[in-house]
Amino acid sequence: MKDMVMACATHMARWCSKWGLKMDRPRFALASLILPFMLWPIVFLQMFTVFWIGMTAATLILLTTSLLLIKQLDLKVSARWLFLGVLSGFLLYSFFYAGFQVTRGLESFSGGVASVYAFRTDFDITLIALLLIFPIAPAEEIYWRGLIQKFLTTFFNPTIGLLLTTALYTLIHAFTLNPPLLITAMIGGLVWGYLYKRSKNLLPGVVSHVVFNLMIFVVAPFT
Numbered sequence: 242m243k244d245m246v247m248a249c250a251t252h253m254a255r256w257c258s259k260w261g262l263k264m265d266r267p268r269f270a271l272a273s274l275i276l277p278f279m280l281w282p283i284v285f286l287q288m289f290t291v292f293w294i295g296m297t298a299a300t301l302i303l304l305t306t307s308l309l310l311i312k313q314l315d316l317k318v319s320a321r322w323l324f325l326g327v328l329s330g331f332l333l334y335s336f337f338y339a340g341f342q343v344t345r346g347l348e349s350f351s352g353g354v355a356s357v358y359a360f361r362t363d364f365d366i367t368l369i370a371l372l373l374i375f376p377i378a379p380a381e382e383i384y385w386r387g388l389i390q391k392f393l394t395t396f397f398n399p400t401i402g403l404l405l406t407t408a409l410y411t412l413i414h415a416f417t418l419n420p421p422l423l424i425t426a427m428i429g430g431l432v433w434g435y436l437y438k439r440s441k442n443l444l445p446g447v448v449s450h451v452v453f454n455l456m457i458f459v460v461a462p463f464t
Contacts, residue, residue: 269310270310270388270389270392271389271392271393273306273310273388274389274409276302276303276306277299277303277384277413278412278413280299280302280303281299281413281414281416282416283295283299284296284299285414285416285417291364292360293360293364293368293369293372296372296377297372297376297377300376300377300380300381300384301376301380303380303381303383303384304376304379304380304383304384306384306388307380307383307384307387307388308383310388311383311387311388311391314383314387314443315387315391315437315441315442315443316383316387316442316443316444316447317442317444318444319442319444322436322440322442322444322445322448323444323445323448325436325440325445325449326436326444326445326446326447326448326449326452327448327449327452329432329436329445329449330448330449330450330451330452330453330456331452331456333428333429333432333449333453334452334453334456334457334461336428337425337428337457337463338461338463340424341354341421341463349420350420350421353419353420353421353422354421354463356419357419357421357422358462358463361458361462366459369458369459370455370458370459373451373454373455373458373459374451374455377454378447378450378451378454379447379450379451381450382433382437382443382446382447382450383443383447385406385409385410385430385433385434386406386433386434386437386443386446387437387443389406389409390402390403390406390434390437390438391437393405393406394438399438400438402438403431403434403435403437403438406430406434407427407430407431407434410426410427410430411423411426411427411430413426414426429450429453432449433446433449433450434446436449
């Protein structure tokens with residue numbers, strides 16, 4: 242039986258190699274991009290459940306996928322990067338708050354912001370805060386920066402890896418046709434991607450993402 246299993250595995254590996262389907266982790270990481278492109282429309286359009294339940298399920302799927310494919314999780318506790326994560330989260334929120342004040346008279350922007358905040362009515366605000374702390378923000382960072390950006394960097398240089406990851410992270414929100422959401426995803430992706438590129442550590446991006454989400458959704462929403 243053991244010999245039969247080994248023979249089948251060898252035959253499958255040869256077949257995959259013949260057709261250019263090498264069974265390596267980078268290819269599986271890139272193939273996993275189908276998940277967010279399928280899940281985000283389901284979540285944001287609330288096809289099967291309310292937004293927060295859908296988002297929790299979707300991010301847990303991405304987190305599980307990441308942990309299966311990542312050989313070593315780049316998550317190291319450091320006071321310096323913890324501080325910079327908190328600081329960047331507050332600065333990112335301040336940047337968007339200032340932008341909101343400038344553009345609040347524009348219907349396309351104010352309407353886009355209002356449509357995002359409509360999701361806050363689905364759940365108790367305390368539960369939303371807990372879900373933002375885990376799994377939503379950490380799972381997104383581990384998947385997009387710890388898996389996708391890391392593997393794209395192995396094919397290209399770190400800057401190209403950062404830009405491609407940010408483009409993909411923005412693109413999964415394109416179906417919403419929501420300018421504020423797309424701009425937030427793009428700028429947030431650049432900031433969190435840069436933190437990972439600079440530190441080789443997921444901690445500052447995770448902390449920054451958590452702080453930003455809590456500020457914008459729970460502590461001081463744009464009104």
